[in-house]
Amino acid sequence: MPSICWQPLLTGVAPLTNIAPGNTTTAPDYNANLLQAELVRVRAERDALLEQLGQIPRLPPSHEYDTRTRLREDKICGNNRNKNAWCAWHDSARLKADKVRAERTLSCKCTFEEALLEEELARNGVGSLKTPKALEALNAGGEKVVRLHPSLRKGLLRLLEERYNYRDGDFDVDPTTGQWVDGQRPEDLMAADVGTETSDQA
Ligand SMILES: [Zn+2]
Numbered sequence: 001m002p003s004i005c006w007q008p009l010l011t012g013v014a015p016l017t018n019i020a021p022g023n024t025t026t027a028p029d030y031n032a033n034l035l036q037a038e039l040v041r042v043r044a045e046r047d048a049l050l051e052q053l054g055q056i057p058r059l060p061p062s063h064e065y066d067t068r069t070r071l072r073e074d075k076i077c078g079n080n081r082n083k084n085a086w087c088a089w090h091d092s093a094r095l096k097a098d099k100v101r102a103e104r105t106l107s108c109k110c111t112f113e114e115a116l117l118e119e120e121l122a123r124n125g126v127g128s129l130k131t132p133k134a135l136e137a138l139n140a141g142g143e144k145v146v147r148l149h150p151s152l153r154k155g156l157l158r159l160l161e162e163r164y165n166y167r168d169g170d171f172d173v174d175p176t177t178g179q180w181v182d183g184q185r186p187e188d189l190m191a192a193d194v195g196t197e198t199s200d201q202a
Pocket residue numbers: 086087088089090091106108109110150
């Protein structure tokens with residue numbers, strides 16, 4: 001193994017980058033002033049980064065998340081007059097209602113969380129597939145509504161939760177201010193109808 005000859009305090013002004021790749025037999029030429037300058041630069045970068053991190057807006061408090069989600073569940077996952085509840089996709093798929101429903105699950109077996117994400121995605125224009133009912137409406141000159149296919153939506157939700165700790169509401173926070181976006185504060189939702197396509201189909 002070649003010995004390494006370090007000459008840490010040579011006075012030559014050779015930048016650290018002058019070391020040839022793979023060269024382990026000669027020491028880099030550098031001096032204390034360069035090292036000092038490098039140290040100052042790295043510290044300045046670190047301080048700037050720490051300051052930047054400190055400026056990342058905090059998220060709204062957890063109780064506001066909870067309030068919003070409860071309100072959204074009431075509106076999006078609530079039963080219709082036939083005591084059924086559908087996600088928007090399955091509401092237009094004319095399924096037969098599943099009589100036995102697990103807790104926090106809709107008549108179509110989609111979970112509350114999946115239904116909430118579906119609404120969230122649709123509101124943000126995500127979902128290239130149109131539900132049959134939306135297509136009907138579109139053909140009749142109605143509004144174009146996009147929804148994500150349930151199997152894609154289920155996989156996306158799992159990934160978001162596992163990898164990013166996603167919770168309902170995250171997409172409604174302005175990342176630059178840490179505040180709820182317009183119309184999505186808990187008090188806004190108390191007053192407004194967030195909209196659901198759930199119908200009274202049996
Ligand atoms: Zn469903």
